[in-house]
Amino acid sequence: MRTTPNKTGKNVRPAKKYTQSRLAVGSSPSKFVKCPKCEMPYSPNSTRDIAAHKSFHDLVLKGRKWQKKWGVAVLPASNEITSSIHSSHITEGIFKVRPDNLQEVNAMMEIMTMVNNELHAPQDENTFWMEEDITGAAFVYVKGDRAVGAVTMEGLDDTRGRWMIYRSQKIVPKVLPKFELGISRIWVCRTQRGKNIATKLLEAARANTIKDRVVSKQFVAWSQPTDAGGKLASKYNSVKHKSGELLLPCYI
Numbered sequence: 001m002r003t004t005p006n007k008t009g010k011n012v013r014p015a016k017k018y019t020q021s022r023l024a025v026g027s028s029p030s031k032f033v034k035c036p037k038c039e040m041p042y043s044p045n046s047t048r049d050i051a052a053h054k055s056f057h058d059l060v061l062k063g064r065k066w067q068k069k070w071g072v073a074v075l076p077a078s079n080e081i082t083s084s085i086h087s088s089h090i091t092e093g094i095f096k097v098r099p100d101n102l103q104e105v106n107a108m109m110e111i112m113t114m115v116n117n118e119l120h121a122p123q124d125e126n127t128f129w130m131e132e133d134i135t136g137a138a139f140v141y142v143k144g145d146r147a148v149g150a151v152t153m154e155g156l157d158d159t160r161g162r163w164m165i166y167r168s169q170k171i172v173p174k175v176l177p178k179f180e181l182g183i184s185r186i187w188v189c190r191t192q193r194g195k196n197i198a199t200k201l202l203e204a205a206r207a208n209t210i211k212d213r214v215v216s217k218q219f220v221a222w223s224q225p226t227d228a229g230g231k232l233a234s235k236y237n238s239v240k241h242k243s244g245e246l247l248l249p250c251y252i
């Protein structure tokens with residue numbers, strides 16, 4: 001996420017299209033309430049606003065509806081993680097989005113729009129998983145009838161890798177490590193966080209982005225991690241420098 005200002009992941013705001021729908025009904029702003037859970041402002045007197053809020057609320061808290069036939073099922077790199085997915089009593093799995101399937105791409109884009117709004121990130125960083133000359137891929141974690149998590153991965157050239165000092169969030173100057181895959185966006189819906197879903201998505205992504213090759217964890221880099229993203233990164237693939245500092249593999 002190269003040009004993201006203020007990407008803390010804390011100041012959540014709703015996807016633009018929902019904000020616009022409330023403005024269109026002509027209600028006075030003073031009648032708006034803000035949902036404490038999804039933080040969307042809406043007018044409780046407007047049927048349209050109520051419907052728009054429910055849709056956004058469910059997306060943020062429970063994920064995007066996902067049809068059974070969408071995507072190609074993929075397995076994570078680690079066996080331990082595979083067995084934990086299979087032992088669950090709920091239908092659960094990780095699916096790769098097919099760039100030539102419009103319904104899958106549109107559903108993924110809806111997730112990405114909401115995620116980018118939440119992260120204050122640019123909306124136009126999707127070409128690598130959905131257009132011609134693809135260097136990356138998009139994956140969703142499906143639980144029941146919803147995509148509850150998503151990740152987009154991009155191929156990196158040798159110029160983009162950097163080390164970030166975890167404690168200070170500063171980039172180490174004059175060092176250009178070579179990483180192969182970049183985590184462009186990673187997201188898990190609010191009610192499913194803390195259940196290892198992001199980790200499983202990353203395990204699947206490094207095994208299924210480049211054809212017939214599993215990319216080692218140490219060659220997977222992060223794009224300006226948020227607070228939560230940094231914590232996930234520190235657990236997933238940080239390295240300890242001889243100075244004692246924890247370094248995160250990042251890219252610009």
Ligand SMILES: CC(C)(COP(=O)(O)OP(=O)(O)OC[C@H]1O[C@@H](n2cnc3c(N)ncnc32)[C@H](O)[C@@H]1OP(=O)(O)O)[C@@H](O)C(=O)NCCC(=O)NCCS
Pocket residue numbers: 009185186187188189192193194195196197198199200222223224225226227228229230231232233235236
């Ligand atoms: C960051 C995010 C994807 C993590 O998803 P998740 O499914 O909860 O992550 P996991 O359960 O796989 O986390 C694995 C480990 O990472 C660390 N971790 C992840 N999120 C953390 C958090 N918010 N606080 C502290 N540690 C965290 C923990 O060590 C955790 O292992 P543990 O629970 O056994 O201690 C999720 O919080 C999210 O979607 N946040 C909003 C979007 C965002 O910030 N994305 C990151 C962009 S860089």
Ligand SMILES: [Zn+2]
Pocket residue numbers: 035036037038039040053056057
């Ligand atoms: Zn809400």
